[in-house]
Amino acid sequence: MEKKLTLADLARILEQYDVVELEDVTIKGEVELELGSSAGLALPPALAQALQSLMGAREMPGTLEAKRIEALLPATFKVAKAEWAGKIEEVTIGATSADGGTRERTVTIGGEKSLPFYNFDAKMPHPPVISVDCFDMPIPLARAVREYYEDVMEDPGEWAKKNVREFGADMVTIHLISTDPTIKDTPARAAAKTVEEVLQAVKVPIVIGGSGNPDKDPEVLEAAAEAAEGERCLIASANLNMDYERIAKAALKHGHVILSWTQLDINAQKTLNRYLFKLGVPREDIVIDPTTAALGYGLDYAFTNIERMRISALKGDTDLAFPISCGITNAWGAREAWMKDSPSKEDSDWGPAAYRGQMYEIITGLTLGLAGGDMFMMMHPNAASTVKKVTQTLFGAKVKEDKAKRVAIEDWVTWDAEVGASKK
């Protein structure tokens, strides 16, 4: 079927591209003159004239034919900077002897005035940090992780040391899970001793985690906070389902930072933070944990929850303007991270579980880093080092490495897989 193009149509098209004059244009075929029609579109006078003068040659079929372009049209790429009203609180964890502690170094997170790694808007002040987990008793772990910790599982001090020495942890998290009444019901006093051991064993700042039992944790974390007096640990955690007041007061009294944990709920996070303000917890003593879900198992909710919190904070919501901690070890809850084969017989082969586990931890960590995570609690050494490397790179700390390895990237098209593979 022949297409009918009216002058009004043509003018509308031209107007879209801000064209007011045409040069070297031939109009062929049926053209309907509809000047001043009901479309209410006024043609620029010069254009109307030009078009009318072209009406003579309209015998042959065809379409609008532009002139062959001989040179690239010049353009400059311009983009505005995003400016935000808010700023994330800067929080330091760990205290050196100058501040009444015994840590050899401290860790500072937060302070952002832009989205994570958006250095083109405002330079990110601190890179995200990695805290590697250890536990106060041997726990069931996926085989791919267990092999790294088998020799230290009975000794939390040795475990913490290994995390720092061999796996380059910025911090160590000691999880006092044996205190859970349904596990070993270890008394709070004994748990406090474990914390002392870990503080002796390593000189990096530490995170002290309870068992997650809402009835027992206040007592356990209170004793631990007292034992770690002056070390400015991160106490994990206070939440709305427990006596958070007792934990917050202990952290306050003994000079620690408190982790405010809620479950994928912005309003709950604001509420709990406000309760902490009321108890007199200073803003620079709060880190938030909005909950981490694994790749494939709610990561979308966790990602958006964190991204929304961070954007609200940057827009000026001071209830949410705190550094964010993410429990990336949760990635191992995904069956793809540890299960030998797929339970679904119709799936394509899953390949070795050992390769999948660290991949799930890496992707979960990086994803939440891009949402706004400042601190990652992790487990698999390779996953931890990979997430550290990529976040450091995006942060801008790996400039030199790039100079050494800069490649002609367009050559990927002709990259020879056989040569590439044989290099290993």
Add this chain to the structure above:
Amino acid sequence: MKLSSPMEIWKYLPGTNCGECGEKTCLAFASHLKERSTRLEECTPLFEDEKYADKGKQLAELLAPEIREIEIGVGARAAKIGGEDVMYRHELTFYNRTALAYDVWDTMKEGELRERVSRIANWRKFYVGEFLTLDAIAVRSVSGDAQTFAACVNAVAEETDLPLVLCSFDAKVLEEGLKVVAGKNPLLYAADKTNWKDVLELVKSYNVPVTLFSPDLDMLNSLALTFSSAGVEDIVLDPGVYPTGEGLADTFSRFVRIRRVGIEEGDKEVAYPLMSVPMTAWMIHGDALDASYWEAVLAAIGIIKYADIMILHSIEPHSLIAERTLVENVYTDPRRPVSVEPGLREVGTPTEHSPLFLTTNFALTYYTVESDLSSNKIDSYLIVVDSEGMGVEAAVAGEQLTAERIKETLESYGAEKRVKHKTLVIPGLAARLSGETEDVTGWTVLVGPRDSGRIPGWMDDNWPPK
């Protein structure tokens, strides 16, 4: 889209509340258009009645997404890319998921080539009620020889109907490939600052979508402007992926800033779908496993920050599962409900001797357990507790799943009338609740595996109960 409220959209609709679109009122239809949960074409009067024709055309333009939507390939497996309207998924939703293209190359032996194509084309993984699959195949000209490339493209096209990306910077090579699959709407890769004239001619004569490549954004903008001025609109932009260091930090910045210009500043010159090439990771890693991890890292950055199509190399399961699952997570509509209705469900054809499993009403948890039971043909009952949309582990920690709530659920759905054995199987992750649940409900409680994928093995050892 250029209209900011249903009222503004409504002004362009007939306003007759005729109901042809399936909505009661034009305003209701307008709010669906605003949320992009229906198509304008559903309003048939707008297109069939002369008197609405102008308004219809104007509205179609005003509703067009900020980032141009283009299609590659043909038929059932054609892929739409771009079409995005927001910078953050919670503002609406991301729309056309990142298309994942995996590579083959023209120096492969034919048997290996066909095997690799079939692995890519047939790969699948079950996830929340459906099978995930891959989206496209990128054919690379490594030989540089046009005939070799054409033969390779031909073999690939014989093996699959997946959309193709034809990759070479040599227009002659591209043309020979194009001749083979001209009717299949492949994406060309790529025009750059040196070959653009020849590629432009190709694109115009074959009418196929094209990728423009330049890490220099002025040049990229210039290429895009030149192609669109020549009447080419199916454009994809590749701002280059540097795999390490400062190059990678800059890569991240380029993707974000191009998308920002397109969406927030409404600048049409670069409002096109973006391509990312994570396979550049392979150019710096000798070890295949290391390369596959770093490639996935680059892919994740792209999936989250605005790549609409990407070219990858590793087709090992750990790469495919993670990359494709992340795409699904980022592109899932965040307006989708988190929870399912609580209740007592039947899986298969259970009898009064069948096991009764308990789970929470978090949608992901529920669908996972349901599919593990049904795909393993375990006739059973599944009781779904209202855990306020929390998964098992989180609900136990947050006390949305308690012995008390289990009791209420068993009672309100009449579980006692369905099974004779009065035995309840709770998730391994809720083991902590077993004693208290027995006390409160009077039922026998068995602790199931920590992952429902292990229910079949668990059944062998534990069911029927002794």
